[in-house]
Amino acid sequence: MTESADEKAAQNSEHRRIDGKALAARLRRELKARAEAAGIIPCLAVIRVGEDPASRTYVGAKIKACAEAGFASRHIALPEDVSEEALLEEIRRLNSDADVHGILVQLPLPRHIGEHRVLAAIRPDKDADGFHPLNAGRLFLGLDAPVPCTPRGILRLLDEERISLRGKHAVVIGRSNIVGKPVASLLLARDATVTICHSKTPNLAEEVRRADVLVSAVGKAGLVRPEWLKPGAVVIDVGINRTPEGRLTGDADPACAEVASAITPVPGGVGPMTVAMLLENTFELAMAAKGKNGAPDA
Numbered sequence: 060m061t062e063s064a065d066e067k068a069a070q071n072s073e074h075r076r077i078d079g080k081a082l083a084a085r086l087r088r089e090l091k092a093r094a095e096a097a098g099i100i101p102c103l104a105v106i107r108v109g110e111d112p113a114s115r116t117y118v119g120a121k122i123k124a125c126a127e128a129g130f131a132s133r134h135i136a137l138p139e140d141v142s143e144e145a146l147l148e149e150i151r152r153l154n155s156d157a158d159v160h161g162i163l164v165q166l167p168l169p170r171h172i173g174e175h176r177v178l179a180a181i182r183p184d185k186d187a188d189g190f191h192p193l194n195a196g197r198l199f200l201g202l203d204a205p206v207p208c209t210p211r212g213i214l215r216l217l218d219e220e221r222i223s224l225r226g227k228h229a230v231v232i233g234r235s236n237i238v239g240k241p242v243a244s245l246l247l248a249r250d251a252t253v254t255i256c257h258s259k260t261p262n263l264a265e266e267v268r269r270a271d272v273l274v275s276a277v278g279k280a281g282l283v284r285p286e287w288l289k290p291g292a293v294v295i296d297v298g299i300n301r302t303p304e305g306r307l308t309g310d311a312d313p314a315c316a317e318v319a320s321a322i323t324p325v326p327g328g329v330g331p332m333t334v335a336m337l338l339e340n341t342f343e344l345a346m347a348a349k350g351k352n353g354a355p356d357a
């Protein structure tokens with residue numbers, strides 16, 4: 060099989076691992092300094108319902124990150140059988156608490172609670188996750204809004220790695236409201252040509268083969284095969300899966316790293332950026348609340 064010069068060059072290029080952990084640590088330090096310089100103590104309220112172990116871990120990491128950045132936080136843990144009305148009441152209380160700048164409800168919620176009703180109850184100007192329908196709509200329209208943390212972290216990683224998106228073909232696998240749809244909107248806003256794939260996409264390999272930038276947000280270990288990738292493609296692996304031995308792994312088969320020009324590891328890629336972007340959203344909401352928008356971007 061003959062290879063084009065471009066393919067050879069791409070194959071010979073360095074296979075970079077994108078270090079989300081290091082970038083997230085730097086951004087968190089910068090946010091601490093920015094909040095201190097602005098004389099504010101951003102405060103994030105996190106509501107957790109039930110005792111799901113993954114949710115406990117995620118919430119714990121978010122609260123710890125707040126403390127390390129010098130931010131204040133509130134951790135509201137409600138029982139699994141809490142009524143929807145009681146949860147809404149808690150949100151209303153936080154909505155009217157002037158000391159709280161950002162509110163987040165850890166998902167998923169128990170089945171008896173309406174997720175959309177709960178997310179819509181959060182004041183849009185305290186919406187730390189950017190999941191309120193008004194903010195989701197604003198993002199879709201290309202207007203200013205709190206941006207969901209994982210998609211925001213992905214764009215920040217691409218920017219930091221100086222990966223240009225204009226005119227590139229970006230393929231997103233996964234169409235969730237949390238990752239797939241918002242990241243596709245952000246990539247589109249950066250002039251990428253975007254394809255969104257999902258569980259009913261008939262020929263995933265063919266779609267992925269056209270990707271200059273691939274974002275996989277599915278949650279299936281080894282789904283993305285190295286032979287599907289265009290040599291030199293950039294792979295952003297959002298998936299978090301646990302191997303039978305208990306190790307964390309992404310959606311991309313490990314051999315993808317040999318074909319991609321750059322790839323995010325799991326763990327240590329997108330995950331840490333999600334927490335850093337949550338702090339950034341909270342910081343920005345606190346700045347807006349104080350009427351101090353327009354602080355220099357770090």
Ligand code: NAD
Pocket residue numbers: 209232233234235236237238239256257258259260263276277278279282297298299300329330331333
């Ligand atoms: P989700 O379950 O809501 O969505 C999964 C998506 O994958 C769906 O849109 C579905 O259509 C698609 N899908 C399922 N099987 C497929 C297949 N065989 N081929 C193509 N598409 C398929 O999940 P989510 O909340 O978007 O999360 C996706 C993954 O990302 C999970 O592993 C989750 O743990 C991880 N995640 C990581 C972070 C982070 O910070 N790193 C944040 C959020 C989610």
